[in-house]
Amino acid sequence: MxxxxxxxxxxxxxxxxxxxxxxxxxxxxxxxxxxxxxxxxxxxxxxxxxxxxxxxxxxxxxxxxxxxxxxxxxxxxxxxxxxxxxxxxxxxxxxxxxxxxxxxxxxxxxxxxxxxxxxxxxxxxxxxxxLSVAKLLGAFRDRIPTYVSSGNYPDPERFVEFGLEVQEEGYKGYKLHSRLGPEADIQVARNVREALGDGFTLMHDPVQIYTYPEAVQVGRALEELNYKWLEEPLQEWDITALKKLCDTLDIPIAASEWVFGGSHHVATLLAQGAADIVRGDAIVSGGITGLMKVAHVAEAFGVACEVHERGPMFCFAHAQALAAMSNCEFFELNGVNPKAPTEDPLVKNPIQIEEGYLIVPQGPGLGVELxxxxxxxxxxxxx
Structure with missing residues (x-):
């Protein structure tokens, strides 16, 4: 062939x-x-x-x-x-x-x-x-706990409103993309925790906008609020500052989403102690092949590889890859309508979400029917 x-x-x-x-x-x-x-x-x-x-x-x-x-x-x-x-x-x-x-x-x-x-x-x-791609890779599961990420809303109250929608639909977590400045971000995080309750999984991703002192300030507040991780708090290339932040804070630091060295950069990051969780996806990491390399490097260091989401077709690619990972806890749905998160006019069989779990397609290849x-x-x- x-x-x-x-x-x-x-x-x-x-x-x-x-x-x-x-x-x-x-x-x-x-x-x-x-x-x-x-x-x-x-x-x-x-x-x-x-x-x-x-x-x-x-x-x-x-x-x-x-x-x-x-x-x-x-x-x-x-x-x-x-x-x-x-x-x-x-x-x-x-x-x-x-x-x-x-x-x-x-x-x-x-x-x-x-x-x-x-x-x-x-x-x-x-x-x-x-066979499905997951079966080719060596499947680990056929259902993946799923969380939804917010946008960056000018109105801080929208973070709470959207979080309540996510929780009502049965998802397993909610990630804030609040980028309003450290003081405002802390207040948003506090308001969301109060509204969604102590037992609901929350994360925060400010998309690399903080200085080191600001990351410490926000991280300490998130620790008190029992957030699961702080993602991309600093510029991804600043390995020295990321290591210092990991050493300073108790909340896990997730990094490496937006670097172009793939598994090579991730290995360096983890060897330096500059991340507690690594991020990857099937675009930035070099396809499904590159993403699995990142996940396996992370596994060798005993850390999770949490995967970023990139839209409908890559939703299928990520579902297949995550189904073959043992060290990824969640599937992320980013910037979606919580009631219809995977709808696509080009796809006949959008991926199904049931009770907060993504159901991995079992058809051959990616499993998509166009x-x-x-x-x-x-x-x-x-x-």
Whole structure:
């Protein structure tokens, strides 16, 4: 079996592509920045990637981040990866992973771009073997406790309102993405704990905006409020400060979500004692292959690998990977409607959540069933 062709469908989605701008967060010791999105004017298009073999088996993926018009991304991605994939055996995933990993240096692209190819290769392998990706990896479970993450709301009361919605739907936890400055974040954390009660699992992720003293201040408050972990409190590259923070605080520090060295960086981070929990996902870590490497490194150090979520198609990829991990406690649903968290107009079988547990799809490959009529209706161009 060989890869015959690689195609990208540009698919029209709802709304317009947002305009993202940075702004200064008030109330901090030094200028720290956050990002806000406002409605744009250009079409909101999704890059749907098809890796097609000479047997007719296809592997699928979607480009979650394009950082610009989808067509420009698709042309760049195909120019970098199509000739590396066509003619290759799709079952030689490790060989292709290593080749694309080293190619990142020469392609001048974010390392996550290779991840889209890797996910499609795992989809092919599962379909070829007539097994789910989880079974190929060596399944550990078929249900995963699930929590929901908030947005960063200008109105602090919205964190409480959304948390109550999450709790009412039966999820196993709630993570705050409050980035209002340390004093305001502490008050939000306190209000949410009071509203949701002492027994409900809570986490806090300020997305790297604190200075070290601010991280200590917030961390101490979260310890008193019995939060489960403090995630991305500092810039991910600042290993010295992260180690100092881990040594200072009792609350576990989760780090490594937004670094591009994959398992290599995670090994360094853990060897330095600069994280109590590591983060990974099937985009930033280098696909399912790279994510499993991160999880296994973390397992060797005796720590959890909690996985970040990246949208509908990667919801399937992450479900399959997490089903084969013994050191990941939760599945994250990020920025979703708690009542319908996995709905996707392109998917016939959205992943099911039952009583706060994600049910791992058991179909071959990623287990996704696409609505091809809807894909064809929305496709504006195939490259």
């Amino acid at each position: 060989l890869i015959k062709e690689v195609k990208i469908h540009l698919i029209e989605m709802e709304g317009k592509r947002p305009i993202r701008t940075m702004f200064v967060i008030p109330g901090q010791l030094r200028s720290q920045f956050d990002r806000r999105a406002t409605p744009g004017h250009e079409p909101n298009q999704l890059c749907f990637i098809r890796v097609i073999t000479d047997t007719g088996i296809e592997g699928w993926s979607t480009a979650f981040y394009t950082w610009g018009p989808a067509r420009a991304f698709a042309e760049t991605w195909l120019d970098a990866f199509r000739h590396e994939l066509v003619g290759a055996d799709p079952l030689d995933r490790e060989y292709i992973f290593q080749k694309l990993w080293f190619a990142n240096r020469f392609n001048w692209l974010h390392p996550w771009n290779m991840s889209y190819a890797d996910v499609a290769l795992w989809d092919i392998a599962g379909k070829y073997a007539r 609505d091809w009529e809807e894909i064809e209706r929305r496709t504006v161009e195939v490259l």
